[in-house]
Amino acid sequence: MSRSASSNFLWRPWIPVTEPVELQITEARGCHVRDAEGTWYLDGISGVLNASCGHGHPRLIEAATSQMRRLAHYDPMAASHEPAANLAARLAEIMPGDLNETFLLNSGSEGIEAALKIVWQYWRNLGQERERVISFAAGYHGTTALGQELSGLPFTVNDWDDRFPVDQVTLPASPRALRTPEGAEALLARFAQALENGTPAAAVVVEPLLGLGGCVVLPEGFLAGLRRLCDEHGTLLLLDEIFTGFGRTGRMFGFEHDGITPDIVVSSKGISSGLIPLAALTATTAIKDTFRNSEVAQGLRYGHTTGGHAVAAAVAIAVLDVMAEEKLVENAAAQGARIQAGLDAFRAHPKIADIRGQGLVIAIEADSPETAGVLATAAMRQGLLVRGERGVLRIAPPLTITADESLELVEKLGGAVAALD
Ligand SMILES: Cc1ncc(COP(=O)(O)O)c(C=O)c1O
Known part of the structure; x- marks a missing residue:
């Protein structure tokens, strides 16, 4: 250690290394x-x-500490445990349609990464080679390689070649103009064009509200229109609810504003109220079933040591209870x-x-x-x-x-x- 003891050894995410930390x-x-x-x-x-x-909610702290005393975690491949199984069941209860199958991870980016791998394998399970993904140029889907390929915001991506063909849709109007009927129509027309031009798309991946990309509220009816377009093209609709999920937009999930059922939903952030890292990927039973019948792959080519951590799952169950009671x-x-x-x-x-x-x-x-x-x-x-x-x-x-x-x-x-x- 050659620097003085008062030097800051912490390397912060995103922030330039020259920028001092002003707030502790x-x-x-x-x-x-x-x-x-x-x-x-x-x-x-x-x-x-x-x-x-809120910070330090006593119910969440109690859920975490009592679970920690009982069982912190166990190898998710060798065994299952109650908190993870119960959380998956609770998510199936609050999600519409047959969005029943939950895979647990540690961060939003991992959720997107796993979702894309599931999408890729899903099409192979069906004997099709669909790979093309459509997203928003002003979208943000994470920090890992696949998440970055979907993200169009230049300050969030590394300058390397695409490994997953992604077509990004730009906004046709300012966030304000987008909220007019003309803006909404123009936005949907761009997605229709992206779906029509090129090979059949494997998935459309969007946030219900563009968070980091300018906090853009998407027009009413947009997700319903997108669902229709995806159905017409046989394309999966993947909703990134990492920021918007768990009540943030005034509905449990952002997609509820338009009353649609996506094919895959990725949630994080509010799921554990920031007390402990956790993310959830929830897919339809129809998607999971293609793995059951697949000659190619029955298991996911994905997993983390701490995925579905028992303490994190126990906190998420308590979050759902607190959200309902309060x-x-x-x-x-x-x-x-x-x-x-x-x-x-x-x-x-x-x-x-x-x-x-x-x-x-x-x-x-x-x-x-x-x-x-x-x-x-x-x-x-x-x-x-x-x-x-x-x-x-x-x-x-x-x-x-x-x-x-x-x-x-x-x-x-x-x-x-x-x-x-
Ligand atoms: C919409 C959205 N997607 C993905 C991510 C990435 O999640 P994480 O930072 O947990 O990896 C974020 C994080 O801010 C996000 O807001």
């Missing part, structure tokens, strides 16, 4: 977090957009509407281009990345942590946020907007 969080409770100086902030980003039941999906819809209504006053501000949201995903689009940066810093001075990402403030507080805390959030954002004048 030492404690978190409910919707608030405290820094090393003792200042408390309202957490407008739920930790890493995942602490949906009516967190309903609360996300109600508080989201309250916050958006509170922000109406700022829509006419000359430096604000758009304010949009769905449930407890709320975005303030500034006129430039600089303005968004000023807003994020000013919000922090007001005692509110939000994300400033390439011109957009992303706000996603815990689903446990109360009416008073929602008003506090709006007030603090108002203070930040005032700093623009």
Whole structure:
């Protein structure tokens, strides 16, 4: 160790190595977090957009510790254990149609990686060689190689050749114009074109709301239209609900807004409320059955030592209980509407281009990345942590946020907007 003891040895994800760490969080409770100086902030980003039941929920801590005392985990290939089996059954209960078959992993990226491998093998099980995948150019699906090939945002991908043929669909209009009937039609037309041009597509992979790609709320009816198009082309529809799932948009899953049933759903973040790493891939029984009958492969060519960890699964079951008892999906819809209504006053501000949201995903689009940066810093001075990402403030507080805390959030954002004048 040649550097001084005070040097920072931690290599942070994404952030340039030259950028100093300005904030050190030492404690978190409910919707608030405290820094090393003792200042408390309202957490407008739920930790890493995942602490949906709030920080330190006693029920979740109890579920984790009692499971840890009983059994932390066991080889998922040699045996099964109750928490993982029960979680899979609970997910089958809350998912529509025959979305019954769950595979458990540690992170969202792994979920996407495994889903793509399942898609690839599914077509081979059926004796077809479909490989082409269609996604959004402004989509984000993870950090692993396959996840990166689907992601179109240049700052999230490595500069290497595609190994999986992916066609990316660009947005035909601004996020604001997309919410008009013409915008919605133009968007669907682009997906129709992508499906028609080229070899038959293996899958369409989309987020129900583009999170990292500008917090873009997709038009009502878009997913229903996409489901129709996928059915016409015999293409699988894979929904990345890593950010939107588990109540974030005011419905348990984002696809519920359009009443559709996807073929595969990948969830993470809110599934364990950020207490412990976990992701779930849920596929239809029809997909899994092709593996049962396959002469090529019955087992998945995928798995992790800690996939389906018993403690993580026990926490996820407790998350589902807490969400039902505390009516967190309903609360996300109600508080989201309250916050958006509170922000109406700022829509006419000359430096604000758009304010949009769905449930407890709320975005303030500034006129430039600089303005968004000023807003994020000013919000922090007001005692509110939000994300400033390439011109957009992303706000996603815990689903446990109360009416008073929602008003506090709006007030603090108002203070930040005032700093623009
Ligand atoms: C929509 C979406 N997909 C995939 C990922 C990747 O998940 P993870 O960071 O758990 O690997 C994220 C993470 O932010 C996400 O928001």
